[in-house]
Amino acid sequence: MARLTLEQYYNFIDPKSVTIIGVSEKTGPGMFHPLQNMLKDGCQARIYPVNIQGRDILGQKVYKSVLNLPEVPDLAFITVARNAVLGAVKECLQKGIKSLIVLSQGFDDADEEGKALQREISQAIAGTGTRLLGPNTLGLINALDNFHVSFVDSDVPPKASGVICQSGVFLVGSADLTAGMGVGIDIGNASDIDFADVLSCFGQDPRIKIIDIHMEGIRGGGDFLEIAAQVSREKPILVLKTGKSETGSKAAISHSGSLTGEDHVFEAAFRKAGIMRMADLEEFQDLNKAFLTYKGLKGKRVGIITISGGAGIAAIDALSQYGLEVARLSRETLERMQEFFPPWFQVTNPVDMWPAGVKKELKEIYVRLLQILLDDPQVDAVICIYGANKMSGFDPMAVITEGVISEAKRRTDKPVLPWVIGINQYGISRELEQSGVAIGLPNPERIARVLARLYQYHHEIKDRSEEKPLVFQDVQRQLVAGIIDNARKNSVKILGSEVLEILQAYGINVISTRLAGNKEEAFLLAGEIGYPVVMKISSPQVVHKTDSGGVRLNIKNETELSLAYDEMLAAIKANVPEARIDGVFLQKYQPAHLEVIIGSKRDEEFGPVIVFGQGGIHAEVHKDVTFRLAPLTAKEAREMIGELKSSKMFYGWRGMPAANTDALAESIGRVAQLVVDFPEITELDINPLAVGADAVVALDARAVIK
């Protein structure tokens, strides 16, 4: 199905004429009556109610069938019981209606019968050029043009935002959840119109400045990401992803597979596309207000002016929690401020204005200090703290209007965020809201979170460079294709030693590995390789080699080799009785301070997810792992190394030489290229990859192919 065009989109959100099919004769309070709601809202479109009785409702002429309508309406809103939906859709098609909304529920959201009905509807519209929203949608609300099609009425404060959701609560509750909205579309079961369609149109609609997504799950993730990656350069995209269950990853065979939960995949996908994921509903609401109010944020240096030293300290804690800085004020600023204070008080940031303000004109001093703070070139944003109490005649509203609002208007390049203690008193919230230049949040943590997100959008998302994914030309694609074909012919699903060959073909340094069929061959090969050596069992049945006793490191001589060989074979026979033993692999033993894991897991919607982490205990116990969607840019590969909790171990830790992170980043990039080139590889582990000061080398690897 082609993408929803802008013309089709306007047909849905602002039609000239609309038919409501299945209008109930029961009207009045509590009846969830779309016609009644539209009339109440003063809908400008021509409305054609349809039901089988054909008797007037609410003074409106009702038609017995859509086929009888005097014109072809732009939009049909179908509200009949689920068994009647297919018939209604077919009549709409016959009439030539191009936009359908199916509100009715009981389809993919319900039982097998419902799923079958939804398939039939999809088949009916396929190839007709008619587009369908739903089924199981609450409809859509266009507050910008006052067009609501929904069986609930709602008072939506119009804002320059677009909402795409999978639950109607984000339409009817938008006043609270997203602080109002411009256009909201519930895609419901998304049998036709989906996230990508609406996102693409919101991206083009000039009245939409910020896009909100509520997502429970997605089909067609690739298209969605591609569109989002473009749109996010122009407009902030905020997502609230709900349903964080991790059941999906339990069936994984590889280490990478089991490390990659469903939620990690979404996290990686959102990051790739420049989508900002909201921690909770409160952040969703706060960020909506912030992005529609503040133009930008130049840096992380925050000035604080406060009527309470204690509250200033709380604000410092909040800034530090969100990675922001307490601005160091310039000498000039400090000198200009000091004259307001008694000599025993040394002014600094936070500017505790209480010692200056007592028994003087509190408001004037507050405003003056705020001006001086905003003038400081070393200050990027200002938090203004004071109380909403009208204490001793001090009028907090005057601080808002003559201070916060007037200064925010004067310097639109620097966000001014008041923390008014008691914000909801005395109409301060409302006054701020209406000013359009500052927002009111009730605590410093939420203020700092907003600032951190403004910084993130304006510095890391909006103007991000168009880096191309890494593509290495020296890869031997045919060689890999041959190995995979061969495995498939033999119905092999889990690849072991062959994976090192595949990696080598893709330019990843792998350890030289020799297969010895018996103990005598092992002596011979170990002599050629040179002690110390590593010995590993070769058996297709042994999946977890270390756990089964199939790995021995640092074998120093023939005596140790002989003993290790016997012990290993005994261990495998005991632990994996069904194992067919092909012999043992021998490798040079390379003790490495650092061993990492690079892997991949193919996600059905988003394609290969690249996994990178410190090896062993770090990954398994501390979950010190990071994720990205393939393919990777050079920047992304480097970022993955830097964002491990234990990343300092790469950069010359405790006197160890720094690791060759260039080679490491390259290996990560090559793995990404490999799994993009070969979708047959559903899971891949390099575990471990030894990382040294000079080079990196894959010591063991495994893959699952389909």
Added chain:
Amino acid sequence: MARLTLEQYYNFIDPKSVTIIGVSEKTGPGMFHPLQNMLKDGCQARIYPVNIQGRDILGQKVYKSVLNLPEVPDLAFITVARNAVLGAVKECLQKGIKSLIVLSQGFDDADEEGKALQREISQAIAGTGTRLLGPNTLGLINALDNFHVSFVDSDVPPKASGVICQSGVFLVGSADLTAGMGVGIDIGNASDIDFADVLSCFGQDPRIKIIDIHMEGIRGGGDFLEIAAQVSREKPILVLKTGKSETGSKAAISHSGSLTGEDHVFEAAFRKAGIMRMADLEEFQDLNKAFLTYKGLKGKRVGIITISGGAGIAAIDALSQYGLEVARLSRETLERMQEFFPPWFQVTNPVDMWPAGVKKELKEIYVRLLQILLDDPQVDAVICIYGANKMSGFDPMAVITEGVISEAKRRTDKPVLPWVIGINQYGISRELEQSGVAIGLPNPERIARVLARLYQYHHEIKDRSEEKPLVFQDVQRQLVAGIIDNARKNSVKILGSEVLEILQAYGINVISTRLAGNKEEAFLLAGEIGYPVVMKISSPQVVHKTDSGGVRLNIKNETELSLAYDEMLAAIKANVPEARIDGVFLQKYQPAHLEVIIGSKRDEEFGPVIVFGQGGIHAEVHKDVTFRLAPLTAKEAREMIGELKSSKMFYGWRGMPAANTDALAESIGRVAQLVVDFPEITELDINPLAVGADAVVALDARAVIK
């Protein structure tokens, strides 16, 4: 100074008579005038204004000196400039006034002159029996008896809470910060009355049901904790600790010292005393409402009734984030509910009532389903989700009054928490507030956080058992005292090998260690111990043995020993040229899968903090460390093991045998006893302690004594 008595406390918060010293003649708006505020509030106490002019103010007779007053007032409120405070205090003492509040600032909070002034004031009141609040306090507010002494006026909603703070903003902003209060006391610089004093009185004041503390720092931490540990069994104590700077820990010499930041100490102290630490101001406010509303919470199983499936999913995410459970409904409950739903809809928890409610009597169904949910014995609390919109005549207030409030009154044993989307509309917040049986929070995360805290208080703090600290009788205290005395005589501050002797004297299993003065002795001793051995340098100047090349593990024979010996001496000479080398220590090499660190750091306020963590990389990179104040109960020692992020490694991980956690917990307890018995030990490290299936053994240790 003795603790503040209840009689003294009432003298402060509800005096029969009060003098205000330093009353300004300038009255009117913006003058921060305590007399004016008291008169406006209708203060019941007899008020005696004092200033040097002695002219009437606001129709009140003004005295020139406190010495001229016609009676001895219960309380004096001193507001003069800092240089006049000492004189005013002395006159109050002369008059025989027993309670003083010094509002003036510029003392310990300011420069050296101010610090000296504060000392003089303290000396003046010492031994007189007069108590002093401040200086640098905003005063106190007693909303229960309508007595406010403060230079700001404020409208405080009276609640059954007591507030102790170090910043006046928690008094004047209490409507917002703690959702009102009963009695609020700003201890200011706490030159006399401190946290422990007020906490003790709040604990005894029957009108106070919950105690709120704002703390920036504390002196006299031990007393405070002792009182808090008693009070927290009766009343929830909530603390907002601000100022999380970590500068204090940088000077530490030991590993334990550097791992223990100032904030960890507070964290451990609060836990010890059953104090709940608030994450932010929002939690502070929410928990105040919750503890004054809900009686308790029996378990973690939460039922959800929702008008939106999507919002139900968001609520599940929130429950999981805070360790709560989505209740499994009983079969009977499900059967009773199913009759409200169409046959294609299978009811479950969350109970998505939309399919039942459409086109029926939404409110009646909602209330009925809520009743059934509350009746289920497998449900401990219920979250009710619906929208505040008056959609299609659906009246959300009716759901509140006839549903939430009436059901919450019927079943006070099960908290009912509404998530009303758009809570601030239509007066729903106010209606809930006034009901006294349910609170309104704007998102599921805050609701889940409240439930988790209710569970914590009622299951882990309120009725916690009175376990006695571990005291082992078999310790050799004299032996340790001798070692420490000896070190002091020799001006040794950092103890090395002696620490193993100290540990052994306290019943901790240590590895046998022998000192070899030269290579020949090393051969001899290694032979006696039996290869493989560990060799460590013995030198008082070598503090970081491993980093300086002073540790060699797994030496297998004489050849390796000889080589290692030469290399070690060369390394030490190169790395620590000033080192005096006493020889090398030899120990049996005991490879251990698990190595932990047990340590201690003495905090000036709270005494010894016990540190426990996985050794090496776990502690240093992943900060996988936990903290408790000494002494420890057996339960606390076991908890420390269990709460490491990597704790599963102790319990038979990846086929390894389970570690002897009994022996490990005992060792932790013995370390705690040691550092309690010997306050001279300011820092202590056992690093590593090898943990095996049978026993634990300290391999190396270090201590700092003062």
